[in-house]
Amino acid sequence: MKYFFTQAVALVLALTFASCSKKQEIGIPVGQFASLTGAQATFGQSTDKGVQLALEEINSAGGVLGQPIRLITKDNQSKPGETSTAVRELITRDKVVALIGEVASGRSLEAAPIAQRNGIPMISPASTNEKVTETGDHIFRVCFIDPFQGTVCAKFARKLGATKAAVLVDVSKDYSLGLAKSFKKEFEAEGGTITGQQSYSGGDKDFSAQLTAIKGANPEVVFLPAYYTEAPLIIRQARQLGITVPFIGGDGWDSPELAQVGGAAVEGCYFSNHFSNQSNDPKVMAFVQSYRKKYGDDPDAMVALGYDALYLLVDAMKRAGTTDPAKVTAAIASTMDFPGITGKITLDEHRNPTKPAVMLQIKNGKFSFMESVSP
Ligand code: PHE
Numbered sequence: 173m174k175y176f177f178t179q180a181v182a183l184v185l186a187l188t189f190a191s192c193s194k195k196q197e198i199g200i201p202v203g204q205f206a207s208l209t210g211a212q213a214t215f216g217q218s219t220d221k222g223v224q225l226a227l228e229e230i231n232s233a234g235g236v237l238g239q240p241i242r243l244i245t246k247d248n249q250s251k252p253g254e255t256s257t258a259v260r261e262l263i264t265r266d267k268v269v270a271l272i273g274e275v276a277s278g279r280s281l282e283a284a285p286i287a288q289r290n291g292i293p294m295i296s297p298a299s300t301n302e303k304v305t306e307t308g309d310h311i312f313r314v315c316f317i318d319p320f321q322g323t324v325c326a327k328f329a330r331k332l333g334a335t336k337a338a339v340l341v342d343v344s345k346d347y348s349l350g351l352a353k354s355f356k357k358e359f360e361a362e363g364g365t366i367t368g369q370q371s372y373s374g375g376d377k378d379f380s381a382q383l384t385a386i387k388g389a390n391p392e393v394v395f396l397p398a399y400y401t402e403a404p405l406i407i408r409q410a411r412q413l414g415i416t417v418p419f420i421g422g423d424g425w426d427s428p429e430l431a432q433v434g435g436a437a438v439e440g441c442y443f444s445n446h447f448s449n450q451s452n453d454p455k456v457m458a459f460v461q462s463y464r465k466k467y468g469d470d471p472d473a474m475v476a477l478g479y480d481a482l483y484l485l486v487d488a489m490k491r492a493g494t495t496d497p498a499k500v501t502a503a504i505a506s507t508m509d510f511p512g513i514t515g516k517i518t519l520d521e522h523r524n525p526t527k528p529a530v531m532l533q534i535k536n537g538k539f540s541f542m543e544s545v546s547p
Pocket residue numbers: 215275276277278298299300301347423424425426473474
């Protein structure tokens with residue numbers, strides 16, 4: 173009995189110690205929520221790789237304010253509802269002082285009200301829907317927004333000579349709806365006509381009805397503001413139905429799976445993006461080199477945006493001279509001319525940067541740089 177008692181005490185002590193040492197973990201707690209698995213896994217995995225690369229560089233250079241950054245990452249499995257749980261845990265249990273996430277606008281919109289309510293600054297690396305930062309004064313992003321991206325795509329379509337464009341929108345995504353809207357507005361403003369507007373819902377597999385209708389409308393280009401999870405399927409089915417015109421998409425196409433799944437069907441198509449890893453800017457080239465060294469392949473846009481998001485946060489902490497969330501929020505808000513890999517970042521009064529976009533074309537399965545478009 174006495175022996176059992178001693179053991180029980182030892183166990184309690186051990187447990188207490190374990191929880192103490194957990195609380196004493198060193199470093200500034202920063203939370204990341206991302207789709208590391210599930211439907212849009214490449215989005216989360218890419219951002220995380222960029223954030224990890226920045227983290228390694230920052231911490232090996234001594235961290236910030238004399239402390240390392242301690243990154244706590246949670247996977248939302250690309251599922252609706254999981255982001256709220258992840259963000260609540262990061263804030264209440266892990267006591268993070270700032271949040272980095274998400275790529276998909278829908279999931280950033282899920283997280284933003286929670287961050288806002290708790291007074292924790294949140295930086296979305298890649299969510300382009302206008303509404304994301306409108307949630308409140310703690311919500312920031314390091315990427316351009318869809319009213320700009322849609323305009324870039326519409327102008328590009330006109331430059332290709334198209335006067336008639338079809339639009340195929342994913343009604344389950346704020347991202348797709350917003351981008352379609354800005355494309356249409358600009359394409360019409362530039363004298364073009366929208367013909368054969370069709371819709372689908374993320375996760376659908378059969379697009380023959382919509383594509384048949386689009387074919388009947390005879391467009392010269394099809395605007396497809398989809399994610400990489402549907403875009404290559406749609407374009408393959410379109411080719412089978414005899415639609416030969418180019419498809420144009422937005423940043424949501426950016427994934428190695430676009431070309432892997434799309435194959436010949438996506439060759440020659442175009443999409444707008446935040447970054448090209450073919451840039452000859454020395455800063456971007458150095459970044460691409462260090463990414464290759466660590467991961468063995470080439471970085472996509474989300475890698476670069478994740479990298480920029482963490483560096484921008486650290487820059488704000490340095491300027492704030494503290495990790496107090498309210499002061500860090502104010503410092504992020506006053507970010508000016510921050511030298512990102514994806515361009516110079518100055519946050520406006522709506523907490524959005526104004527940055528150039530790039531147009532890429534799929535050539536031999538690679539995303540080849542066509543042009544950079546300034547706002
Ligand atoms: N901009 C997309 C969204 O808001 C996400 C995305 C960003 C996808 C960058 C790919 C590359 O939902």
